[in-house]
Amino acid sequence: ETKNYSKRKCFFCSGPVHARKNCPAVDVECHTCGKKGHFSTVCRSKNSAACFQEKYENYTAYITAAAPSSLQKAMVTAFVKGVRADALIDTGSSISFINEGFANLLNLRKQHCKQTVSMASSSLKSQVKHLTRQTIRIGECSYRNLELLIVKDLCADMIIGHDVLQMHSSLGLAFGGPKQTLKICSVAEATVPAVPLFTNLSTECKPIAIRSRKHSHEDELFIAAEVKKLLREGIIEESQSPWRAQVLITNNTNHKKRMVIDYSQTINRYTQLDAYPLPNIEEVVTKISNYTVFSTIDLQSAYHQVPILSQEKKYTAFEAARNLYQFTRVPFGVTNGVSAFQRTIDWVIRKEELSGTFAYIDDITVCGKTQEDHDMNLEKFMHAVNKY
Helix, strand or coil: CCCCCCCCEEECCCCCCCCCHHHCCCECCCCCEEEEEEHEEECCCCCCCHHHHHHHHHHHHHHHHHHCCCHHHHEEEEEEECCEEEEEEECCCCCCEEHHHHHCCCCCCCCCEEEEEEEECCCCEEEEEEEEEEEEEEEEEEEEEEEEEEEECCCCCEEEEEHHHHHCCCEEEEECCCCCCCCCCCCCCCCCECCCCCCCEECCCCCCECCCCCCCCCCCCHHHHHHHHHHHCCCCECCCCCCEEEEEEEEECCCEEEEEEEECCCCCCCCCCCCCCCCHHHHHHHCCCCCCEEEEEEEECCHHEEEEEEHHHHCCCCCCCCCCEEEECCCCCCCHHHHHHHHHHHHHHHCCCCCCEEEECCCEEEEEHHHHHHHHHHHHHHHHHHHH
């Protein structure tokens, strides 16, 4: 008797019978039972679906009770491995997180890491020991291989930070309040002409490589994270320069760490001052006092928006995370960074003929004698921002 195998199905993926090594489910984790090698649709674990549903309902009840109701309007629906998740949009977070309980529920594959996460108050810190890389879906957008730090007792299933948000030109959240829409104006990466920083160098200028500095383990982790962010944003790149400055870790007025490059012992020693004048603050205030309606705009990471000349990048080289990098845009700490940026923003205002617009470095004030006049000037400024 000849048996017909053509209608038989694979036990692991439910497709036509094939060699095990060719099965599409061979390296897949079942999000129902957590075991590797089969799809959840063919999972034969006893009561697996019921167990998952019970665990999911218990977890959901816990996380719903833990999450403040005031955050609900900043929540969006996300999907991880086909499972619904409540994700908090956090514009104050540089990276994204996933709740440890939710990660365990889905049996997500974890990788060991050692990272310190600072909260809004820098005195509050959390030690992260694991991360996971997953594809998540929000609305019609998918984010493949997204790195999520696993943190215990989050106020939501996930927190979506700048690593995701910066992929989009803008973000809209509806809060349903009675006031008109509040638009927070900021400038992303500018496409203005590259600026010279080191046109006037002294005749004795020669490359200097400062000896490597030691940092605490905590500072090393912070430096590595900052370098990763700057690389991702295209602000720095790897370098083969003969110059080498060193990084310093400082605390700002809010006691948050900040990585700065010490150019005082390298290129600043040979840089002659660019005499381009900064606006006189008293004169600016006098001009602004002639108007009645105002908007103030603080350009985000202003220096890092302005590209520098390719042949001058070598002068900005610095050591960090056991590597040598150089800036592609104006760095903080160089002698003529301020004058270069002021010259650029003044050029934009003149070229676009922006009325009632005053700039003191990265602080922009847009004015109008009436609301209509102000709105027209602000619209022209925003048009210029989008242009550059």
